[in-house]
Amino acid sequence: MPGAVSVGSIPNYTIIGSVPSNFSPDGLPGLAFWAAARLESGLAGGDSVVTITDRSGEGNDLTGAAVENRPTYQTAIIGTQPVYRFDGTNDYMRRTTLTNMTNWTQSDHAIIVVIRPTSVVEEDLLSSSNSGDGNDLLMVISTGRGHSWRGVGDANAINTTTTLLVNTNYILMYWVSGTQNAIYLNGTLEAGPTNLTGTAGTGTDQIFVGNRSGVYGPGWYSGEIAEVLIYTTAPTDGQMLQLSAWLNSIYGVY
Numbered sequence: 001m002p003g004a005v006s007v008g009s010i011p012n013y014t015i016i017g018s019v020p021s022n023f024s025p026d027g028l029p030g031l032a033f034w035a036a037a038r039l040e041s042g043l044a045g046g047d048s049v050v051t052i053t054d055r056s057g058e059g060n061d062l063t064g065a066a067v068e069n070r071p072t073y074q075t076a077i078i079g080t081q082p083v084y085r086f087d088g089t090n091d092y093m094r095r096t097t098l099t100n101m102t103n104w105t106q107s108d109h110a111i112i113v114v115i116r117p118t119s120v121v122e123e124d125l126l127s128s129s130n131s132g133d134g135n136d137l138l139m140v141i142s143t144g145r146g147h148s149w150r151g152v153g154d155a156n157a158i159n160t161t162t163t164l165l166v167n168t169n170y171i172l173m174y175w176v177s178g179t180q181n182a183i184y185l186n187g188t189l190e191a192g193p194t195n196l197t198g199t200a201g202t203g204t205d206q207i208f209v210g211n212r213s214g215v216y217g218p219g220w221y222s223g224e225i226a227e228v229l230i231y232t233t234a235p236t237d238g239q240m241l242q243l244s245a246w247l248n249s250i251y252g253v254y
Contacts, residue, residue, distance in 0.1 A: 019245040028243075030109075030233030031056045032101045033207060037082040037226055038250070043073040049084055052093050052209070058100050062093035062209060069093075071210065071225075078116050078169050078226045079252040088119060088222025092210035101232055104128070105137040105150055105205055108234035111174045112243055113139065114251055117223035120144045120164045124219035125172070126228065127212035128205050136205065138212055139174055140219065146185055148174040151198040158183045160190040166223075169253045171244055177234035186254040187244040226251060 025031055034055040043049070048070045052062040064070040071091045077083040086092070098104075105128045113125055123141040139148045146160035158181050164170060173184035175192070182192025208214065209228065210221045227247065235243065248254055 019242050019249055023242055023246050025229055025243060025246070026056060028231065028235060028239050030231040030235075031229065032058050032098075032104065032232045033060045033095075033228065033230040035062065035209075035228045037073060037084050040073065040082070043082075045073065045075040045082075047073045049073050049093070052084065054095075058098075060095050060098055060101065060207065062095050062207060064091075064093050065214060069214070074224065077224050078114060079250070081226055081251055083116065083224035083226045085224050086210040086221045088123075088220045090220065092208060092214050092220070094209070094214065095207040098205060098207065101205060101230075103205060104230070104232045108177050108232070110176070110229075110231040110233075110235050110240070111139055111148070112227075112229040112247070113172050114169070114226040114228075114247055114253070115172060115223060116167065116169050116226070117141055117164060117221075118166055119222040120166060122218045123221045123223065124208075124210065124212045124216065125221055125225070127208040129208070129212055139172070140212075146170070146172045146183060146190070148181070148183055150176055150181065150196065156181065156196045156198045158191050158194055160185045162190060169251065171247050171251070171253050173240065173244060175234060175240065184240070184244065187241075187248065 035052045054060040071084040071086045074085045075082045120141045126139045128137040137150045144163040149157040162185050171186055175182045179196050180193035212219050
């Protein structure tokens with residue numbers, strides 16, 4: 001793309017233009033989890049979501065621990081597309097036994113989410129940890145910034161430069177390759193690549209969506225999630241650009 005300036009291995013510019021007509025996220029290597037409310041069937045607005053279906057082909061479906069923990073399905077929320085709505089009180093979904101995701105947080109990976117938060121205080125979007133401190137990997141909104149880390153505490157943390165607003169649509173992307181990480185918001189590289197300095201963490205790899213453990217009080221996510229993708233390889237520059245442009249063509253976020 002004209003005007004691209006590379007920083008490390010990720011280009012530092014806003015995604016513009018179109019995405020190839022034949023693009024599909026499962027055509028990229030390493031797709032291990034893909035959930036999208038728009039691809040669910042048999043649900044009407046307001047229905048409790050029993051299972052969030054994994055479309056990656058790996059069978060990593062998410063389920064709720066109990067009826068009261070389930071998000072609801074809502075129609076036409078982000079653009080014309082449906083979402084999973086989390087109430088910020090006790091809604092979360094999880095997968096404890098993962099297929100083809102062993103130690104995925106300790107190596108190259110990427111996480112992409114399409115969200116509409118109704119709070120930006122401390123909102124846990126996705127975690128791989130089974131502890132209250134989220135000591136493996138966490139994608140969160142913290143003090144209004146998109147915030148991610150891989151490791152113990154904040155040693156490997158990275159934040160968006162943009163302050164997120166409530167009732168606003170976002171495509172948030174976290175990327176790890178080798179000893180570097182980066183974070184994107186709405187098709188723009190907001191921070192990174194930054195060298196990872198802390199240890200990767202030793203917690204059990206799982207997937208939590210809506211809370212980092214199902215018991216962490218401050219971190220219940222309040223808002224909507226429309227789509228989640230997890231790769232166990234680091235996409236190339238062009239693939240990251242295509243992923244964001246492709247999602248934007250569906251949701252009209254930016």
